[in-house]
Amino acid sequence: MLDQAFEPLKKYDYGTPISELQGIEDAVVAAHDDAALRQDLEQHLIASLESDISRDAKDYVCRKLAQVGSPAAVPTLSKLVSTENAHLARHALERIPGPEAAAVLTTAAVELTGKLKIGAIASVGARGEASGVATLAGLLKDGDPAVARSAAMSLGLIGGVEAAAALQPALQAGSGDKSLVIDALLECAESLLRSGQTAEAKAIYASLAGDQQPRLVRLAATRGLLACGAQAEA
Amino acid sequence: MLPRLTSLLILVALCTVPLAVRADGSDDLVNQIIPLLSHPDREFRAAALEKVRTAAKGTAATQTFAAQLPKLDPSAQAALITALGDRGDVAARPAVLEQLGSSDEAVRAAALAALGEIGTPADLPQLAKALTSGSDAEKQAARKALIRMGDPAVVKAIAADSKTASPQLRAKLIEVLATRRATGELDAIIAATMDDDGGVRTAAMNALGQIGTPDRLAAMLPGVLKADRGRERDNAERNVAEVCKRISNEDERGEALIAALDTIDAARRDELMPLVGRVGGRRLIKFVADIATGDDASRRAFGVDALGKWPDASPADTLLEIADKTTDASERRHAFLAYVKVCAIRDRRNDQQRLERMKQAMKEARTSEEKLAVLNRTRTAYDVEAMRFVRPYLDQPEFCQMACETIVELAHHRQIRDPNKAEFDAVLDQVIKLSKDEEVVERANRYKRGETWQRGRR
Numbered sequence: 001m002l003d004q005a006f007e008p009l010k011k012y013d014y015g016t017p018i019s020e021l022q023g024i025e026d027a028v029v030a031a032h033d034d035a036a037l038r039q040d041l042e043q044h045l046i047a048s049l050e051s052d053i054s055r056d057a058k059d060y061v062c063r064k065l066a067q068v069g070s071p072a073a074v075p076t077l078s079k080l081v082s083t084e085n086a087h088l089a090r091h092a093l094e095r096i097p098g099p100e101a102a103a104v105l106t107t108a109a110v111e112l113t114g115k116l117k118i119g120a121i122a123s124v125g126a127r128g129e130a131s132g133v134a135t136l137a138g139l140l141k142d143g144d145p146a147v148a149r150s151a152a153m154s155l156g157l158i159g160g161v162e163a164a165a166a167l168q169p170a171l172q173a174g175s176g177d178k179s180l181v182i183d184a185l186l187e188c189a190e191s192l193l194r195s196g197q198t199a200e201a202k203a204i205y206a207s208l209a210g211d212q213q214p215r216l217v218r219l220a221a222t223r224g225l226l227a228c229g230a231q232a233e234a
Numbered sequence: 235m236l237p238r239l240t241s242l243l244i245l246v247a248l249c250t251v252p253l254a255v256r257a258d259g260s261d262d263l264v265n266q267i268i269p270l271l272s273h274p275d276r277e278f279r280a281a282a283l284e285k286v287r288t289a290a291k292g293t294a295a296t297q298t299f300a301a302q303l304p305k306l307d308p309s310a311q312a313a314l315i316t317a318l319g320d321r322g323d324v325a326a327r328p329a330v331l332e333q334l335g336s337s338d339e340a341v342r343a344a345a346l347a348a349l350g351e352i353g354t355p356a357d358l359p360q361l362a363k364a365l366t367s368g369s370d371a372e373k374q375a376a377r378k379a380l381i382r383m384g385d386p387a388v389v390k391a392i393a394a395d396s397k398t399a400s401p402q403l404r405a406k407l408i409e410v411l412a413t414r415r416a417t418g419e420l421d422a423i424i425a426a427t428m429d430d431d432g433g434v435r436t437a438a439m440n441a442l443g444q445i446g447t448p449d450r451l452a453a454m455l456p457g458v459l460k461a462d463r464g465r466e467r468d469n470a471e472r473n474v475a476e477v478c479k480r481i482s483n484e485d486e487r488g489e490a491l492i493a494a495l496d497t498i499d500a501a502r503r504d505e506l507m508p509l510v511g512r513v514g515g516r517r518l519i520k521f522v523a524d525i526a527t528g529d530d531a532s533r534r535a536f537g538v539d540a541l542g543k544w545p546d547a548s549p550a551d552t553l554l555e556i557a558d559k560t561t562d563a564s565e566r567r568h569a570f571l572a573y574v575k576v577c578a579i580r581d582r583r584n585d586q587q588r589l590e591r592m593k594q595a596m597k598e599a600r601t602s603e604e605k606l607a608v609l610n611r612t613r614t615a616y617d618v619e620a621m622r623f624v625r626p627y628l629d630q631p632e633f634c635q636m637a638c639e640t641i642v643e644l645a646h647h648r649q650i651r652d653p654n655k656a657e658f659d660a661v662l663d664q665v666i667k668l669s670k671d672e673e674v675v676e677r678a679n680r681y682k683r684g685e686t687w688q689r690g691r692r
Contacts, residue, residue, distance in 0.1 A: 215275070222270065223281045229263030230289035 002027060002044050009061070013054040024064060031068050038068050045069070046076045055084055062088035066095045074100040081108045086116055090123040102127055106135045118150045125154025130162055137166035149180045156184030159191030161200050168207070182208060182217050189224055193231060202228040263290045264298055271302055272310055279310060286317040293325040300329035308338035315341065319348025327352045334360060339369050346375035350382030355391050362395060366403050380410045393419040401431035408434065412441035420450055427457025432466055443473030448481050451494040458509060459502055467508075475512040488517025504536035511543030519544070523552045535568065542572030546581035550591065554598060570604050578611035589615035593623060602632055609636045613643035618654045620644055621661060628664050638669040638678075645681040652684075 005023025012020060024041075031038035042065070049061045062085060065073050069092055077096075080089035081104065090108075093101045105127065108120035121139060124132040132154070139151035152170065155163040167188065170181045185204055192201035205224035208217050267290065270282030286299055300318060303311055315333055318326040330352065333345040346364050349357045364376035380392065393416065396407040408426055411419050423446075426438035435457065442454055454474050461470040481487040491513055495503055507525065510518050519541075526537025538556060541549040553573035560566050577591035592612045599605045609627055612620050621644045627637035641661055645651050651658045662678040669675050680686070 219275075219277055219281065222278055226263070226266055226270075226281055226285050226289075229266045230285060233263050233290060 002040060006044050006048060009048055009053060009057050010051075012057040012060065014056045016056075021060065028064055028067055039070075042068055042070060042073055046073050049076050049080070058085045059088040062092045066092040069096045071096065071098040071100040074098075074104055077101075078104040078108075081105075081120065082112060082116060086119060090119060094123050094126045099131065102129050102131055106132055109135055109139065118146055121147065121150040121154050125157035128158050130158060130160060133158060133160075133162045133166055136163075140166065140170045145177075149177075152180045152184045156187035159188045160195075161188075161192065161197070164188040164192070164200070164204050171207075182213075186217075186220055186224070193224070193227060196231075198228050198231050264295050267299070268302060271299075271314055272306055279313060283313055283317040286314065287320045293323065296321065296323040296325040297329075300326040303329050303333060308336070308341050311336070311338070312340045312344040315344040315348050319344075319351040322351050324352045324354070327354070327357075331357070331360075339371055342368070343371040343375040346372055347378050350379030353379060353383055355383075355385055355387045358388065358391050358395065362399065362403055362407070365406050366400070377406070377410060380407075381413050389414060389416050389419060392416075393422040396422055396426065401429070401434050404429070404431070405433045405437035408437040408441050412444045415445050417445050417447065420446065424450060424453045424457065427454065427470075428460050432462060435461060436466055436469055439470045439473040443476040446473070446477040448477055448490055451477060451490055452497040455494055455498050455506060455509075459498070459505055471509040471512050474509055478513045484515040485517045487513065488515045488521070491518065492521060504533050507536040507540035508543050509540075511540035512545065514545040514548070516548075519549055519552070523549065526552065526556060531562070531565070534565065538565070538569050538572055542568075542575055544576050545579070547576045547579055547583065547591065550576050554595075557598070567601075567603070570599070571607055573598075574604070574607045574611050578614040580614050585615045585617040586619070589617055589620050589623065592620070596623075605633060606636050609633055609640055613640045616644070616647050616650055618650050618657070621650070621654075621658070625661055625664075628661075628668055634668055635670060638665045638674050639671070641665055642669075642674050642677045642681070645678065646686060648686055651681060658682075 002023075005021075005027055008016075008020040009024070027037065027041050031041050045061050045065050045068070049058055049065075053061075058080070062077070062080070065077065069077075074093065074096060077089045077092050080086060081093070083089075090105065093105055102124075105120055105123045109117065109124050109132075112120050121136065124136060136151045136155050136158070140148050140155070142148050142151065148170075152167060155167050164185055167181055167185050171178055171185065185208060189201040189204035192198075192204070202225060205221045205228060207221075209221035209225060211218070213221070263285065267282045267285050270278050271286075273279050273282070290299075296318070299314065299321075303314060306314060311333065315330055318330060327349075330345050330348050333341050336342050336345070342364075346361060346368075349361060353361070358380075361376045361380055364372045365380070366373075368376060380388070389411070392407050392410055392414075396404050396411065399407065404426065408423055411423060420442075423438050423441045426434050427442070429435050429438065439454075439457060439461070442450075442457075446454060451474070454477065458467065458470040458474055461467040478487050478491055481490055491510060495506060495510070498506065504525065507522060510522050522537050522540045524537075525533050526541055528534060528537070534556075538553065541553050550573055553569050553576065557566050557569035557573055560569065574592075574595050577595055578588065580588070583591075589612070592608055592615060595611075596605065596608045599608055609624060612624055621641055624637050624640050624644075627633040628641075630637075642665060645658050645662060659682055662682050665678045666675050669678070
């Protein structure tokens with residue numbers, strides 16, 4: 001039955017009505033509570049991705065793998081992170097659980113160049129896993145300011161003490177625009193506060209409340225410090 | 235995840251950065267908040283005030299915050315008082331009461347408003363005083379506080395004061411009772427409708443219009459009779475009519491009002507006919523029509539007056555019949571003008587039906603005054619045919635000015651003016667030429683230019 005549902009994908013391209021793929025859509029829904037079907041569907045999607053189908057069809061498959069994919073799909077998706085399908089491949093890898101997908105993105109963040117590199121860095125942040133912190137910390141020092149900014153933003157998304165510790169040297173470093181580093185640090189503090197690590201959050205806020213900081217940063221830090229105080233009291 | 239020890243080391247490293255808020259033992263929330271209350275930047279103050287409202291629980295913290303009031307400038311004082319009110323802890327009340335003596339109006343107003351949240355019935359005298367003798371801001375704050383105070387004893391105390399205070403204060407307290415929807419105090423409000431002071435009576439009637447219940451209709455009617463004729467009586471009638479409207483069934487509404495009227499001394503009952511007219515409805519129209527067509531001339535006048543105040547055109551034929559049959563010129567005039575008035579009411583009829591009534595009225599009109607009334611009221615029929623009906627009267631000097639005014643009123647309505655622009659332009663040219671009223675001419679010029687709302691310089 002799945003074979004029949006995948007048949008239209010071979011001819012699918014820009015402009016083809018999405019209704020042609022209704023069989024696959026229905027299978028994705030049915031796979032929600034059917035592990036065997038989900039596995040079968042994933043294998044069909046992987047096989048399609050490795051076949052000679054259009055770019056749009058591959059993008060579609062990546063979207064579906066983001067919904068039903070498992071580590072089994074990672075090797076195939078990893079081949080796409082440096083291609084024209086990179087964006088949707090990363091979309092899937094951001095959502096597939098397990099260290100395999102995280103490793104692919106981390107490697108891509110280091111090895112790729114240009115916008116693909118920045119995209120991979122953002123995907124590491126989007127996964128929100130602390131395992132990405134070390135790589136991102138290294139990228140903070142990248143000579144390309146866009147790479148460094150993207151790394152700072154991703155560290156903010158990951159949050160936590162380690163991410164904050166990685167960001168702190170960038171704040172202390174001499175010149176350059178620090179606003180994204182500060183934003184990321186504030187995000188780290190907020191995530192720490194949410195997870196009940198009040199002392200750690202407070203230390204970050206305090207580091208940003210000094211008179212040398214811009215007014216809005218001091219205001220945000222002050223609000224954070226008050227929130228820490230309120231949480232400690234609760 | 236790094237080990238805990240590493241986390242702590244990171245923490246130590248982070249803490250080497252200069253801090254704006256000290257962490258040297260004074261790092262509890264209250265001590266964080268206090269210096270920010272006097273921060274020169276209002277957004278920093280706002281951050282602290284938000285915590286005064288919602289965090290640092292407990293009486294001790296409240297008292298600590300309240301103790302800062304004398305140290306702050308008036309602007310910060312007012313903000314802190316408001317926050318303490320929102321905090322809702324009565325422990326702040328003594329400090330807030332002290333601020334009622336502030337030389338700054340904003341501080342006094344904030345303190346009055348805060349009593350709405352943390353005040354007690356013991357504060358009523360001060361709030362009542364501010365309600366009548368304070369500045370506008372203080373009056374508003376005191377009113378807000380009296381409305382907000384949650385203690386059930388407050389309503390009883392306000393109701394008691396509304397019987398004994400000065401007339402000005404009584405009126406204001408009755409307004410407060412109405413806004414609080416104090417339906418348990420209707421007796422006190424109804425009693426106030428018989429007050430010797432017109433302001434108190436009006437406030438009481440307004441309150442009944444807001445919260446009165448139909449089962450108390452009979453008790454409200456003496457208040458209508460007590461009201462001075464004119465504006466106060468009209469207001470009283472309108473408010474009692476509002477109470478009647480709370481009975482959704484039209485016939486039941488009529489029965490309830492008739493039952494209430496039966497409790498009134500027969501000698502004065504007819505004075506309430508205008509109220510009956512305001513309520514309207516099938517059941518009441520017969521009741522009033524019987525009076526309006528009866529043998530007693532003085533009662534007939536009340537009946538005609540009532541029919542003239544009907545909320546729709548249903549008594550039109552009755553009024554025309556009275557106007558036709560009577561031999562008394564004054565009664566004819568009274569009935570005919572009432573007839574024209576109800577014919578013109580913008581009720582459920584459409585504009586064509588309304589215009590037909592006006593044309594019929596013009597045929598029935600006997601005097602210039604009656605014809606002028608018809609021309610005047612024709613402006614409520616928003617139809618180009620209404621303009622065509624009025625236009626010939628531009629040629630009659632006696633009716634020319636009224637016709638000009640009605641045509642300009644009709645031209646005001648874009649929906650009839652725009653589709654008939656050429657015709658309206660022509661008639662507006664006539665108005666511009668003939669009218670002796672500058673405003674009418676100015677409006678006619680504007681409507682010709684398609685400017686409905688732009689006012690010209692006078």
